[in-house]
Amino acid sequence: MMNKKDYFVVGFNRNISTSSSKGDENLAGSSQWSEIKHDEAIKTEEKATGRAKKARLDLKKHWKRFWCCYLVATVIFLAIFLPVFFLVAIPAIGQRIVDDTDLPIYGAEILDPKPDTISFALHTSLKVPGGLRIHTDPLDLSLFDKDSGPTEPYLSVSLPAYNLKGTTDMIVTQNNTKILNKSKFIDTLISAVYNKRFTLSAKGSTVGHLGKLKAPLTLHKNVELEGLDKLRGFSIESAKLLISKDDDGDNFVGTAILPNHSVFTFALGNVTLNLKSGDLVLGQAMIQNVLLRPGDNKVSLKGLLDIGFVLENIENIMDYQKEALSNGEIELSASGNSTIYNGVHIEYYEKVLNNLTLTTRVSILAVLGDTLQGLLNDSNSSIGDALRNFTGKIGNSSLLK
Incomplete structure (x- = not known):
């Protein structure tokens, strides 16, 4: 009985069997069927090869006939593409490098x-x-x-x-x-x-x-x-009071540390600061020729404390200083007053610094020690003479012992 799928195979219904027995018939039919499939495959391959050769020949004929058209098309393409590449792509690449x-x-x-x-x-x-x-x-x-x-x-x-x-x-x-x-x-x-x-x-x-x-x-x-972070780390390294004013009329001298956390260097000139305890302005101090470099800047300051005003407001000052005094310290604040460079007010610096308040604490013993040392070194002070005599007597008595 014929298989339904075999019905569509070329040559299947041919009479190719010559064997008398059923088993030989099946064997012969299988062998001959394989030969038929092999022949069909060879014919198919030959047809494909022939088509490929024909296609190549057709392509060569087409190229020989229309090569000038392709050349013109290539020239037109490059004429359009190259200007676009140089005018758009190159600038875009350069800009990308700059952006990155x-x-x-x-x-x-x-x-x-x-x-x-x-x-x-x-x-x-x-x-x-x-x-x-x-x-x-x-x-x-x-x-x-x-x-x-x-x-x-x-x-x-x-x-x-x-x-x-x-x-x-x-x-x-x-x-x-x-x-x-x-x-x-x-x-x-x-x-x-x-x-x-x-x-x-x-x-x-x-x-x-x-x-x-x-x-x-x-x-x-x-x-x-x-x-600069509000000059974080500002400190007064030393401070002393002068019993008698110096030639500039100052009764307060010291050194301060102005930190600059940035990479900028600022030439500020002469900076005058208000010295304060809370909201009370006790006097003024000046830092001359300030060149604020990156890092810690050690500067000298000198000024005038209004002793009379301090005594008049001693209760308010002591009340404000209660916490600092309990630790043996005095809290001092400084805010901008004026900034002068070569005798001219620098308005933009003043608007920045005059709203900035720097606060630090100073040891009372350190201030007293610096003040006493200053008096001992002051040859023009009568109080200094008395102190030198007093310390001299103490020294002599200790030596006698």
């Missing part, structure tokens, strides 16, 4: 402050991927407050042309840099002085050259830096 590059600030200086100008210095660097050499045209870098946007810069700094390879140091110093927006400049100074960290924002446009290729580049960075 950090702008570290190693140091900065604000020197020679004047009412409308400063001398500004900046030390930074740019890094480009290894193997690349990029030449940049001069760049005007605008510093701005990112909260108000780059359209309102407070300073503009000119950077020269650079040949960038790997990490390239960039140091720029610009004298008489005009303060373009004083209120934004003050806001940035306040942010830098009052906070642990602040953001310095910069933007500028230039042209980068990679060999003969060039591309417009925009540098737009927001760099987070350490702030």
Whole structure:
């Protein structure tokens, strides 16, 4: 009985059996069927080979006939693609390199402050991927407050042309840099002085050259830096009272530590501070020629304490100092009063420092010890003479024993 699937096989119904027995018939039929399938496979392969050869011949004929069309099409494609590549892709790649590059600030200086100008210095660097050499045209870098946007810069700094390879140091110093927006400049100074960290924002446009290729580049960075943190760590290292005023009319001298946790150096000039106990202003002290460098700055201060005012308000002062006195200390505060550079008030510094209060505690014994030592060394003081005589007698009596 014929299998339904075999019905569709070519040559299946041919009479190919010559054996008389049923078993031989099945064997012969199987062998002949295999030969038929092999022949069919060879014919199919030959047909495929023939079609492939014909296709190759047709392709050669087609190319010989239309090669000029393909050439024109290739030229047109390149004429469109190459300008797009050089005008779009290359600038995009260059801009991506700039965007991915950090702008570290190693140091900065604000020197020679004047009412409308400063001398500004900046030390930074740019890094480009290894193997690349990029030449940049001069760049005007605008510093701005990112909260108000780059359209309102407070300073503009000119950077020269650079040949960038790997990490390239960039140091720029610009004298008489005009303060373009004083209120934004003050806001940035306040942010830098009052906070642990602040953001310095910069933007500028230039042209980068990679060999003969060039591309417009925009540098737009927001760099987070350490702030002065309200001069955290301020301390008065030594302090003493003078019984008689010195030639400048001062009766208080000492040394203080002004910490600067930032990478900025500030030339402040002569800074006058209000000396306070709580809300009571007890007198004033001046620090001359302040150059606030990164790190701890040891400065000399001298001033005038209003002894009469202190005595009039001794009860309020003692009440405020109760906790400090219980620890054998006096709490002193200092706030900005004026900032003068070369005889001129620097308004933007005064607006920053006059709202800043620095507080520290000083050992009572240390103040008394420094005061007594000062009296002993004061050859013009009658009290000093009496103390020297007194200590001399004590010394002699101890020696006699």
